[in-house]
Amino acid sequence: MSSLPIFTAAACHAAPVFLDKAATTDKAIALIEEAAAHGATLVVFPESFIPAFPIWAALWPPIDNHDLFEHMVEQSLYVDGPEVAALQQTAARLGVNVSIGISERSHASVGCIWNANLVIDDQGRLVNHHRKLVPTFYEKLIWAPGDGEGLKVNPLSIGRLGALICGENTNPLARYALMAQGEQVHISAWPALWPTRRPSAGGNFDNLAANRIRASAHSFEAKAFGIVCAGYMDAPMRDFLVERDPAIAAVVDDTSRAESFFVDPTGRQLGPALSREEGILYAELDLNRCIEPKQFHDVTGYYQRYDVFSLSVERRRQRPVAWVDGEEPLAQPRDILNS
Amino acid sequence: MSSLPIFTAAACHAAPVFLDKAATTDKAIALIEEAAAHGATLVVFPESFIPAFPIWAALWPPIDNHDLFEHMVEQSLYVDGPEVAALQQTAARLGVNVSIGISERSHASVGCIWNANLVIDDQGRLVNHHRKLVPTFYEKLIWAPGDGEGLKVNPLSIGRLGALICGENTNPLARYALMAQGEQVHISAWPALWPTRRPSAGGNFDNLAANRIRASAHSFEAKAFGIVCAGYMDAPMRDFLVERDPAIAAVVDDTSRAESFFVDPTGRQLGPALSREEGILYAELDLNRCIEPKQFHDVTGYYQRYDVFSLSVERRRQRPVAWVDGEEPLAQPRDILNS
Amino acid sequence: MSSLPIFTAAACHAAPVFLDKAATTDKAIALIEEAAAHGATLVVFPESFIPAFPIWAALWPPIDNHDLFEHMVEQSLYVDGPEVAALQQTAARLGVNVSIGISERSHASVGCIWNANLVIDDQGRLVNHHRKLVPTFYEKLIWAPGDGEGLKVNPLSIGRLGALICGENTNPLARYALMAQGEQVHISAWPALWPTRRPSAGGNFDNLAANRIRASAHSFEAKAFGIVCAGYMDAPMRDFLVERDPAIAAVVDDTSRAESFFVDPTGRQLGPALSREEGILYAELDLNRCIEPKQFHDVTGYYQRYDVFSLSVERRRQRPVAWVDGEEPLAQPRDILNS
């Protein structure tokens, strides 16, 4: 009786080939192929999957990590570069939609990188390019703050898709900005682990529980399905860290690993979760289930008070200068979007 | 001697094909064709004609009607969808003006619908799109509140036309907002029946009389013609309700049926009324008769005191977010207006 | 179970002692005494009861009526004069609330009179003093326009009382301004007859029907009781007019006489009406009956859209000059209110 899409989603709970953009791109393509073979029409990757999540910023003093920063810059992607193009071709070839986290390199500054999330549709078009609004805590040592341009919900063949990166899911205004566009499927992308106070010092909050709270709350408020896609730390990545500093093994090993899982529009987990093993998690999402819960609190419909709350969102990309000639002095990632 | 339009108006006192948007659209087109063949240049339909008025909200507890809500959402129309486009083409083809009530679906929320009234001019343009300001009593279980954007009087070939939906005709500020735009013909759209206290418990007010009071009062105050167009409950609709709950037959059968009729600028009924039979009611409206009564109390002219009363009407459409980029993230019904 | 007042209201369907302020004041006091003896705690008089309604303005050319205007001025009342004081003492003595129409004389100009309505509470206080906003049609030959100061609903022992004069009941903004103060009992004061187009020429609207429409509409919109109190034309008044111009008898005799009656909060007439005989009409008003209809359309509660409609009402008395030193150059009726 109902007409909204029903489809299979895949969450890749996977590790990058640590700090190797080319190899990780190959791995991403292989995972998309595997998921497509299982019938998935939406394939989701974790935060900063290519080339890696810079966990070292948490582990050692800022003054000791300069070499890793340079390495990270080198392995970050230009949005108009060959790696993203390869992903676009894969999506088009297989007819699947892809959401992937990357570390993005800037044409405007050799030392400026962003924590970005890309959405590619099933015809290979790069339809959304979001730069994380504010890097969280020690991520600020690595990434520049993004802007509002990517705060978009895209109407895809699998429904209206939105995505936020990691701690952005804590921000009620960012979350509402997506709800307000009729979001039906929400991706939250996370790293494999997120050390805070050393476990030996008591830790300070349970990141696993926190991810669940945020995912459930967003799905409940938005009446949307949630796809929680976290990274996985494999042995080479762990070894890289412990070889640099054996004393850090205790932190790395005792910090809880993030889970990937699905959430239904009432905030309840849908199917199993993946945490300490790498793999692809699948779920069938029936968007028609989003309708009934809207009767109770439709915060972008009858349950909002537009006369009380006026939210304006600046969604223009921030650029260092506005050129009056209209010429862009640099090759712009934007062109990719429109080609 | 006078130059204001004289034309034939048609009020379709008709039933939808209950909860079937496609079939009801076809029926509406057939009725427009019939009315046009009788010389009508304005064809009026009742409240929420497509796909139906959700009378069930009055009859059973809210916790038992969730399936009907989902069904109603599915059968509601996008203003930029094919059903409205078909109505626009019909109006253009026949050169008639059309006013029709629909249940409108939102792009911004899968569970948000509005009680809307559309006015299409004789060139097929969607010139007014009003969302009922406040759903009345149990209608609040179904529809979201609208906004002021549709509080417009449109200058058409048949004169200055305004329309309010059902209980809005009780609101002196909404009514004055139309008068203040020089309204000459006022449409009030109503459902077929509006149960309140069970007739077996004494009822609580005579909705038939109430509709007459409101229509006459508005025409008298505005010095405008009134077109009262109510819905009709046919056998399939009644059967649907009684089959779901036989005990409700007493309510449905004993509640008075609304009438459709015309009113002249002094508040007097013009011609006969239709109530318990389906059909199209016609009247010739001579707008020149609106002039003389203005001598006595022209509440938007000499008889108003603008130094005492200052009314401001917010007529901007409410949207969940104001995007600074100026791009609308959703296909907007507004585009229809400009195409 | 309910706590709102239940009381007896009296509508004096009566004639003045034509153009004699002293005698008419005596008659008013006698009518208050009679009504109080019948248990009434609210006694209502028609428009411009003291000293008369200047119907001549409708009947003869303006250039022939100067003597009548001078006479009218002479017989008009100062609000701080002895006639009003006598009415206040009567109300206090009997413990009844009184609403009465008078022609009011100005201290600021010997030729300025207003069509005023006074409300005196059951302790003899003059609690409202309203000057008709706009005299209707030929009344403009007699009275000056008033202002917004008297647009007040007064919380009395018998409930929240509001009053409008004659054609003001056609003005949706004036009516809403009273509703918005929680009005529970609404007085509309009318003259005994209101000639328009000569009956021999077809007339132009049925004033009787028009009064009913307005009373019902206001009660229905406000969910308030209505007291429609019209004047009565007695033989001396008719004789005065016909003696001055026998040809006018046809107009005077063939014009319908206004009715006095009561209306319940659903707009239905409550009890009988009085028209062609002088007398006092009584009704028991149970204000608790105002609550239930508010569930359907409470236009000063949930059914209004304050975000769409913003009405501001200027309620300061208009005075010829604003004195910067704060001294009042004339004895002000306002002082009465505060004394």
Place this chain on the structure above:
Amino acid sequence: MSSLPIFTAAACHAAPVFLDKAATTDKAIALIEEAAAHGATLVVFPESFIPAFPIWAALWPPIDNHDLFEHMVEQSLYVDGPEVAALQQTAARLGVNVSIGISERSHASVGCIWNANLVIDDQGRLVNHHRKLVPTFYEKLIWAPGDGEGLKVNPLSIGRLGALICGENTNPLARYALMAQGEQVHISAWPALWPTRRPSAGGNFDNLAANRIRASAHSFEAKAFGIVCAGYMDAPMRDFLVERDPAIAAVVDDTSRAESFFVDPTGRQLGPALSREEGILYAELDLNRCIEPKQFHDVTGYYQRYDVFSLSVERRRQRPVAWVDGEEPLAQPRDILNS
């Protein structure tokens, strides 16, 4: 080392004396006394504690509940009435802060009531008066929508206190508006049960889980303590409902009962919960624990992007008319606030 307050909070998981405002006020005072004797300096009551939560709106058709609406209106409180004054005196006498849900009656309309929450400080001042922005689903049959005036965080002796009513905790904009004022303790007030789809028909969402999701999410996002205070349904209330309609027993008995409990700034439950027994729940709240989690995502500090998101909140009370004279035509609850 740290200077923020540490205090004992009490959540009254209690039932009103059903639909009896005087007796329920007495009971509230007794509960405040008991909590104060246990050292509490903040005492919290559920949604619409005085005189009751109108659960009947969910259970029977709207057309059968008119008598209960009238009864509810009669037992609702004026904010400037004796019941609230008694609560204020109690708070001042015992030196405790009180938050309480009431059904509020309007001076401006005999049929307009609001779902309000009051905060009284430990000197007896009414410091916050919030009217629920949008009644949820079937509550719309009872209460009018409120406005933004009460969206305030009050700096009290026990810290910066905010409160939202029931489904408002689903609204990210309302929640952010409180966070943005430095909220340290957040009250969410709930009814004892909230039937949706009949349990026999499968229900549609787990309200218990939903309350937990919302409470945890708000505390996590705001880095504030949460006090979840739900109502309790006692035997007299249940008997009242089942006596009116024995068939409803299945719904009433099988719907889960809401829990009262506390949440810490990381979203974790603090101490036990109360559900199917009446009582007062206590917890010691150490506000210094709110600081550290702000390092990770301070959504009203470094983690917000004020250049991307601009939220404006209209916090003026909505009134039917703006009077230019500055006089308030009605006794205003506001006066209480300032006295």
Place this chain on the structure above:
Amino acid sequence: MSSLPIFTAAACHAAPVFLDKAATTDKAIALIEEAAAHGATLVVFPESFIPAFPIWAALWPPIDNHDLFEHMVEQSLYVDGPEVAALQQTAARLGVNVSIGISERSHASVGCIWNANLVIDDQGRLVNHHRKLVPTFYEKLIWAPGDGEGLKVNPLSIGRLGALICGENTNPLARYALMAQGEQVHISAWPALWPTRRPSAGGNFDNLAANRIRASAHSFEAKAFGIVCAGYMDAPMRDFLVERDPAIAAVVDDTSRAESFFVDPTGRQLGPALSREEGILYAELDLNRCIEPKQFHDVTGYYQRYDVFSLSVERRRQRPVAWVDGEEPLAQPRDILNS
């Protein structure tokens, strides 16, 4: 012959009482008194003088510093608190202008602090309150980004004074924003040391040279005097760090110490510098020397091309919410400014 001020400036090359806001405020007052006794009418303090510069963020992993963050928050100042008031009273008492760096605490969030610089005039008024635009590198783990409100040049008795904090002196737009207000004396405030890559690993840039480059460049471009005021690390501060982690001694001891000195309008150093000893440095500044160099390149005069470059600076304070009622929900530092 020239009329611009000639005055004595004092740069306090001093250490705070580490992480003790009360004792450091006392020390600041003593230094102001000493400088005033030497004839100074402008007394300048380093970056974040009260309560300290959080150098630990550079030295240890982020996950190990949570306790220090809490301590820093506790010892940060409210701008409307007693410590700033004491400084204002001192400035007024002695008739000197004061510029001082503080760590500022927020009323809107218990975990939000800013790196602020205050300017107090010689009548004790707080005339400028700047929050550092972007914390530099590891400072981002401590402080929130500020905004443009404090980008002001204040016309004081000693000339037009501007100030930027630390790395802001690298930003050509921030610098130009001050030049554009006619800046004559420019303060750059710095910490005592700013470790980057460990000296044992070769370091990565010479902060001492970098400070000189920036100071000279700004004075040369602005044709203004420069006051470079850096912090001093005393033994207790060093001991605190080394006691927490003896291994850090090498970093702390081998990192160059910042210098305090003065610069003339051609970019040349004026008088001696202070580096590894605590003390107050004095210079006489003759603002008339700023005029001649403007002949060569007056970048805010003839040498700018306003038709080519249009710079707009948003100087409104960022707040979490714009309240339409105009009431500020929190005690606002702004009030201080106006009192």
Place this chain on the structure above:
Amino acid sequence: MSSLPIFTAAACHAAPVFLDKAATTDKAIALIEEAAAHGATLVVFPESFIPAFPIWAALWPPIDNHDLFEHMVEQSLYVDGPEVAALQQTAARLGVNVSIGISERSHASVGCIWNANLVIDDQGRLVNHHRKLVPTFYEKLIWAPGDGEGLKVNPLSIGRLGALICGENTNPLARYALMAQGEQVHISAWPALWPTRRPSAGGNFDNLAANRIRASAHSFEAKAFGIVCAGYMDAPMRDFLVERDPAIAAVVDDTSRAESFFVDPTGRQLGPALSREEGILYAELDLNRCIEPKQFHDVTGYYQRYDVFSLSVERRRQRPVAWVDGEEPLAQPRDILNS
């Protein structure tokens, strides 16, 4: 490990054949050949190298220099003339990039010349054509002000190259406009000497020091390499001046000679400088060294505040007339760019 270019740059610290455009062009070609033979892929020339820097404007009264102005105009180049074409052919032949200062002649006015700087890429394309924004001080007697068209950073084989002429390096907005395009190599072009106040009168600022300050500041702010290329005054040029006026020898001989040198991205000089001898200076520039310093203050990345500073740059060439028909009235240098 890193991918940015590493290349050899050449700065020609050379004198023109004074006021002889043909001979100076030949000399420039010879210098390019020599530098290319030494492996340079970027060859840089001083300000107004062809045909000379008009130092006479500083030395004698304006009324005495008319003949020299005429001579200068005659020896200035059309950008589409044979001299520039010869330079383009040389660059293409040798595969080197060239930056050169010229005095440019206008097609639109026989007396209008500009101080221009051209960039030719290693395929011989004229990729940038900048006209100095504002001639400095006495240069205003010779050259017209330019415009923003040449404020471009060009992505060349040797990295992203920008250039400013002389005093433009004092302008923070012009400098930022280049940084904002990802500038990695910055050329500042200078004359051989720049007399101000006579040395015998004390001089007024040290131009040598000033050039160093500016070069270091720009490299430090931009995190870019700097190429400071100044002119050389040879004997024929000195003789020409002293022969015209022997008294000027003191000025010419005692004014310091400008230096040519390189600067690294931290602002430090890289290798030796050339001043009082003519020659070509070489340096190997490794652009990968630009990355790490960006971590500290990336003023076109994370360290800028785009919400606070909005800079717009008008980069359209200024022309005497805008022709509405789109025809260009003159051969335009721009055509060269596209040919």
